[in-house]
Amino acid sequence: MARTRKGRDISGWLIIDKPAGPTSTAVVNKVRWAMDAKKAGHAGTLDPTATGVLAVALGEATKTVPFITDALKAYEFTVRLGVRTNTDDAEGEVVQTSDLRPDDEAIKEALAGFIGDIEQVPPQFSAVKIDGERAYKRARDGEEMELAARPLFVESLLLIDRSDEDHVTLEMVCGKGGYVRSIARDLGEALGCHGHVRELRRTWSGPFDAADGLTLDQIDEMAKSPELDAHLLPLEQGLCDLPEVKATVEGAVRLRNGNPGMVIGQDVEYGDECWASLDGHAVAVGRFKAGELHPSRVFNT
Known part of the structure; x- marks a missing residue:
């Protein structure tokens, strides 16, 4: 006999502005607890170190998750030039360095090569499955893998700031399946100087904006209250496209x-x-x- 899942039959979307630290799954579990919901899921994983919009679907809204996953989304991220890491972000070990620092014009010219329908190889430390096992598990054991390139549509990729010669801030609008860490890594290789992601924020995803998201502190404060229920968006918003x-x-x-x-x-x-x-x-x-x-x-x- 199947176990009856506890919780309320509540449906809709709750938009979270995820902080750096927790996994996307941990955020979903907190929302499920706070809403006392039977069922919850999210529309697009964010790495633990990443921040920004994480759209959490509750109840029947989980059936609309694929449409948000397929929608365009925007990221703002800072690339550290001159250093490549084994994880392609600031959490990893340094594996290559360079003293070369391209100027802004060279960076803008290189960015043009990442716009449109492109192919990108996922990071070694990613959730891609190799023979049924996650790539990051093999990478932790020191294994070097040949990961197959995957298609990605990039609508735009812009240089929006350069705080110093080592750091550039970019804004990308893309389709599903993109790895921002791969963009940073491949941009560094195209420029001949290496690179990795230092900071990453998803600013919007489909119809949902990080500026409208609740913080985890707010979730704790309003947990299991009508006040939190009032922030629930209708499941129809997941069908806007x-x-x-x-x-x-x-x-x-x-x-x-x-x-x-x-x-x-x-x-x-x-x-x-x-x-x-x-x-x-x-x-x-x-x-x-x-x-x-x-x-x-x-x-x-």
């Missing part, structure tokens, strides 16, 4: 049972992925075909 169609009452009943249901939509074409609503509430996500939505995800709210 998909077109919306309106379900008929009969169509909504069919959709909730996992069957194609009649919907009314504008500016949607045959085969488009979209979400159906009834009275403003999400019913299902699916493909629009000949006046019906064929559901792939159904919301039980």
Whole structure:
């Protein structure tokens, strides 16, 4: 007999401005406890040393996580020039150094090569799986691995500050699957001077902004109170990049049972992925075909 998960059937998004230190999983666990929620997850891991927006989905909102993961997101990060580490960030051991310090024009020229559809190799210390085992576990044992390059779409990559000759601050807008540490490492190699990430902050992810996020101290202060519930955003915000169609009452009943249901939509074409609503509430996500939505995800709210 399956164990019944304790907690409230509560659904929506809670936006956290993650501090440096805790893992993304630890933040999710704290939010689940504070909201007394049965189910929680996050839309995109941040390294423990990274800060910024961590969107935590509760209940039925967890079904919309892939759409936030796929959305564009922005990072502001500082690269330390002249030093490469084995982790590609400031936590690792120094493995190479250089006295070369490119000027701003050389950096801007190199950044142009990282815009568009690129291929990047994940850091040795990453969660990529090699024969079923996380790469970082093998890296901790001193193993050097050949990690396969992965595609990444970079919409923009800009030099926004240079505090001194050793440090440059960059802003990147990119799609899913990007490793900022790999960008810093590869930029350093392109410039011939090495480099690693010293500081990293995710400023926004899809519709969610770090400036609107709660701190962990605020989560502790408002835990298990109506005040914290008031900060919960509707799960529909996780669907903002998909077109919306309106379900008929009969169509909504069919959709909730996992069957194609009649919907009314504008500016949607045959085969488009979209979400159906009834009275403003999400019913299902699916493909629009000949006046019906064929559901792939159904919301039980």
